[in-house]
Amino acid sequence: MAYRRFVNDRRSTKRPFIAMPTAHLMALAPLDVWARLLFNSRGVRPRYWLRLAFVLFTSFVGMACCVHERVILFPVRMVKFRRRAVFDHPAGVVVVVGYYRSGTTHLHNLLSCDPRVVTPRWFQVLGPQGFWFGWTLIRVMLVPFLGSTRPQDGVAFGPEWPAEDDFALCNWGLCSTLPGRFVFPSRWARWSRWNTLVDASDRERNRWRSLTAMFCWKITRGRSDRVLVLKTPSHTGRIAELDRLFGGNVRFVHIARDPTKVIDSNVNMHDRLASNLLEDAPQTQVVRDRIVEEYGQLEMRCAEELATIPENRVARVRLMDLTNDPLGTLQKVYKKVGLRWDDDVTEAVGGYIRETGEYRTPSAKRTRDLGTPSEDEHALCAQLRELHGLDADAVSRVELPHPAHEPKPISFLRGVVFAMVATALFGGLWLGVIVLLHLMNSQAHMRIDQIIWGLGAVVGLVAQRAARKGSVKLGVVCIVCVLVAWVGVLYFSSALHWDHGSGGWNTVMHNFKDVRGRATSSAVGTFGVLAMVTAFRLGSRQGPRAPGR
Secondary structure, three states: OHHHHHHHHHHHHHOOOOOOOOOOOOOOOOOHHHHHHHHHHOOHHHHHHHHHHHHHHHHHHHHHHHHHHHHHHHHHHHHHHHOOOOOOOOOOOOEOOOOOOOOHHHHHHHHOOOOOOEEEHHHHOOOOOOHHHHHHHHHHHHHOOOOOEEEEEEEEEOOEOOOHHHHHHHHHOOOOOOHHHHHHHHHHHHHHHHHOOOOOOOHHHHHHHHHHHHHHHOOOOOOOOOEEEEOOOOHHHOHHHHHHHHHOOOEEEEEEHHHHHHHHHHHHHHHHHHHHOOOOOHHHHHHHHHHHHHHHHHHHHHHHHHHHOHHEEEEEEEEHHHOHHHHHHHHHHHHHHOOOHHHHHHHHHHHHHHHHOOOOOOOOOOOOOOOOOOOHHHHHHHOOOHHHOOOOOOOOOOOOOOOOOOOOOOHHHHHHHHHHHHHHHHHHHHHHHHHHHHOOOOOOOOOOOOOOHHHHHHHHHHHEEEEEEEEHHHHHHHHHHHHHHHHHHHHHHHHHHHHOOOHHHHHHHHHHHHHHHHOOOOHHHHHHHHHHHHHHHHHHHOOOOOOOO
């Protein structure tokens, strides 16, 4: 048995000769951000060059989507938030704090169900330099490449799901611990200064404040009457900074979980996300010791700074209470921080919980040993259990009340009809633009074939929402709709731009040959494939809908 365990450990830690490309957490960070990150690193070994090259390529794509809005809004940021940034949001701000793997995502999702709430989404935080147009492009682009669950624990995930603003601060200005956590772990100490900002320079603190305020300003445009909800584990050590940034109009919700499970889960998360690294991963025990030290530092600082905040602006939650009685616990949080709880919130939160099923504490499959707890870790766990009251018995599970309104029935036929209507409308609009461009300049031959990707996103999204739940059959129907629209628009644009003879069957064949040539070219064919993949993934999506959507 001991020999078999040794062999399995050897296999689990064996690394390929070349680090393969992956969906990177900084995939859409602009090239200037990557240049600064690489300049402050210790270099990238040849083993990671292929992964780095792929990330720089996606970085260029993300920068191209957002560069115009980044340039246009730069003066806004300089005028409004460059010096002593304060973000005044009349509706108020709620910040979820608590160390990584403490249940912050679950609480964030529940709060985001409220129709009176606005919160960052993944398509916004991964490309934070963008705005309305750039974010729309990124929202479509991410569909074929993002999985439906997070790689570290299987929790629901997607472009429209609530996200941590820490990713926006990382991909915009490197104001985050993420580079030292999941890209260059040998520089952990350098990047850990962003946890509390105590060791950061005045210039770095000003950049963090400026970017945070500007990002919040962008996601609340047109929604100034909604409460802004933010969630980032690193905010656990920035309570005082956040209070100053939001001018005292901010409330904090701290969530705690058994510290032993928090530490084990964090070590496992670092192992699961090692595909983001651009250097060899540190030993497991090193990672565990770092986590223990950081965990204790942030939680103790959080307790000290929360003690200076008025009690009517602070709520404390235990994950086990939120798991056993989500509606009751959330209602207490609302009352504690002065938010309004009503039937709409009850219905929204209850519907989300029914869709996702009974919440279970996420635990990813262990891929290797999690290290050995030290004496300092045992002492810290005992201290945190006492601080957060985690030794109390768990309450029994509370049943959700029946919904006030019966949900709409799932209808495959309804989804098919709406997919066909969306295809006709979008395809007609696309063809109309081509005709208009032809009338303006008949020699230009502009057919804007890239629009097909947008068609795939629209058809898939409309079909899935009309049917209320996707299916493989509905996804196939969406592919057929996209393919028909694609061929149809290519055919009519070919007939519009080219004279293939006197008419009849010969002309039809020439037009279809032109369609085949266009569709099989690498430039156009790539967008066609992405459009069909996007349409299928959206049309076949069966998981829960993102909270608040």
